Amino acid sequence: xxxxxxxxxxxxxxxxxxxxxxxxxxxxxxxxxxxxxxxxxxxxxxxxxxxxxxxxxxxxxxxxxxxxxxxxxxxxxxxxxxxxxxxxxxxxxxxxxxxxxxxxxxxxxxxxxxxxxxxxxxxxxxxxxxxxxxxxxxxxxxxxxxxxxxxxxxxxxxxxxxxxxxxxxxxxxxxxxxxxxxxxxxxxxxxxxxxxxxxxxxxxxxxxxxxxxxxxxxxxxxxxxxxxxxxxxxxxxxxxxxxxxxxxxxxxxxxxxxxxxxxxxxxxxxxxxxxxxxxxxxxxxxxxxxxxxxxxxxxxxxxxxxxxxxxxxxxxxxxxxxxxxxxxxxxxxxxxxxxxxxxxxxxxxxxxxxxxxxx
Numbered sequence: 030x031x032x033x034x035x036x037x038x039x040x041x042x043x044x045x046x047x048x049x050x051x052x053x054x055x056x057x058x059x060x061x062x063x064x065x066x067x068x069x070x071x072x073x074x075x076x077x078x079x080x081x082x083x084x085x086x087x088x089x090x091x092x093x094x095x096x097x098x099x100x101x102x103x104x105x106x107x108x109x110x111x112x113x114x115x116x117x118x119x120x121x122x123x124x125x126x127x128x129x130x131x132x133x134x135x136x137x138x139x140x141x142x143x144x145x146x147x148x149x150x151x152x153x154x155x156x157x158x159x160x161x162x163x164x165x166x167x168x169x170x171x172x173x174x175x176x177x178x179x180x181x182x183x184x185x186x187x188x189x190x191x192x193x194x195x196x197x198x199x200x201x202x203x204x205x206x207x208x209x210x211x212x213x214x215x216x217x218x219x220x221x222x223x224x225x226x227x228x229x230x231x232x233x234x235x236x237x238x239x240x241x242x243x244x245x246x247x248x249x250x251x252x253x254x255x256x257x258x259x260x261x262x263x264x265x266x267x268x269x270x271x272x273x274x275x276x277x278x279x280x281x282x283x284x285x286x287x288x289x290x291x292x293x294x295x296x297x298x299x300x301x302x303x304x305x306x307x308x309x310x311x312x313x314x315x316x317x318x319x320x321x322x323x324x325x326x327x328x329x330x331x332x333x334x335x336x337x338x339x340x341x342x343x344x345x346x347x348x349x350x351x352x353x354x355x356x357x358x359x360x361x362x363x364x365x366x367x368x369x370x371x372x373x374x375x376x377x378x379x380x381x382x383x384x385x386x387x388x
Contacts, residue, residue: 035062038127042168043067047132050272052288052327056107056318058135060200065207066112066133068179068242069168072227076211081147081195085161085232088152095211099197101142106192108217108323109136109292110224113247113262116270116367121357124364131270131371134292136325139215141196145189147231153185157233160188161240162214165227170241181225181247182238183216187263192217192323195228217323218295220262220365222247250362265294267354268368269301269328269346279376285332287314289371291346292325299349303330307341308356308370314344337379343372 035046046065048058081093112133114126148160159182167178187193196215197204204210209226216223222242248259269291274280291301297320302311314328334340347353358369 033062035065036130036132038129038133043069044071045127045129047130048135050131050270050290052272052329056136056324056327057200058137060137060202060205060208063135063137063199063208064112064133066221067166069166071206072165072167074165074206074211074227079211079229081212081229081231083147083151083231086154086157086235087148087233088154089150091151093147098142098147098195098212101146103140103142103197104194105138105140106194106215106217106323107136107138107321108192108215109134109325110215110221111265111268111292113220113222113365114363116268116369116371117364119367119369119371120360120364122360124360124362126364131272134290134325137199138201139194139196140198140201141194141212141215143191144193144195144214145191147195148188148233151233153233154235156235157185158236159184159234159238161232161234161238162225162228163230163232164209164225165229172245173241177241179225179242180238180240181223181242182234182240183219183223185233187216187219218264220247220265222262246363247365248363249365251359253362255362262365265292266366266368267293267296267298267346267348267352269344269354270371271342271344271373274342274373274375276373277376278373279378280334282334282337282377282379285334287330287332287342287344289314289328289344290325291316291328291344293346293348295323296348296350296352297322298326299347299351301326301328302345302347303332304343304345305332305340307372308343311345334377337377340375340377341372342375343370345370
């Protein structure tokens with residue numbers, strides 16, 4: 030991993046950094062290369078004074094100190110987290126927001142306490158419909174007055190799922206400041222906006238939550254400003270990316286290995302196909318990783334590039350429901366859920382021919 034760094038997308042008003050989409054020797058993304066997505070400045074947290082409060086429509090409002098959570102039974106869940114704006118820059122018609130390329134996605138093993146174990150101690154009321162999560166990250170929004178905290182909600186069913194975690198560790202290490210220390214929510218299979226960082230407050234509510242990051246941002250808008258028909262984001266769509274070769278790369282005539290990743294959120298990757306002729310013909314790629322829930326799978330394809338010229342390489346993943354990536358994702362005003370078939374243009378060069386010309 031020497032000399033490989035996160036790729037800056039923005040530093041102001043918040044820092045956002047992409048994972049450099051490389052074919053790593055393992056599925057896990059090293060913590061220092063895990064992508065970063067923020068909406069405000071990093072909060073400063075005094076862990077000795079920090080508590081997690083459970084309130085709202087519960088029978089027993091309760092608070093947990095950091096050491097209390099660490100003493101509870103923990104579990105580890107591998108999960109790929111993808112920003113809903115991943116691949117936004119690949120939409121032909123540009124959409125508003127940070128222009129992420131391929132790297133607003135990473136994979137880690139998350140260790141923490143099951144959310145449902147904490148909620149059970151508070152006793153969620155039977156009339157509760159959603160659980161709202163508030164992070165300590167806060168700041169100004171252009172469309173609102175006053176200071177706003179980052180908040181998102183989950184349906185009660187997803188909140189109580191045994192794989193939904195209050196994560197304390199990431200790849201066997203305590204969460205870093207950039208990834209939500211001391212505690213973050215991890216919602217496997219959902220777009221990463223659901224995995225609220227720097228978590229300090231959870232409340233059960235009996236009405237749909239309408240905070241700005243639930244009803245204005247992170248919603249599908251088929252028409253700009255059509256919030257009446259907006260739908261909040263939830264489950265990750267089937268997707269894949271080519272990690273190598275890269276766009277407009279030059280390759281010598283000969284055999285090359287095409288590498289990439291495929292992921293399917295709450296579903297499983299069934300197959301990955303590769304085309305070398307702009308989608309006219311497809312062949313199955315070799316899937317390198319076992320099928321682990323919520324986890325991306327690396328894939329490879331051996332290509333005999335025996336003729337010089339331009340080529341368009343494509344990757345297409347299909348999940349266990351038979352749902353495949355579309356040729357083009359449905360455009361939306363905020364540029365979310367771009368799961369279109371990924372295409373990379375390359376140039377195959379005959380080195381002998383070039384040398385003959387030079388001499």
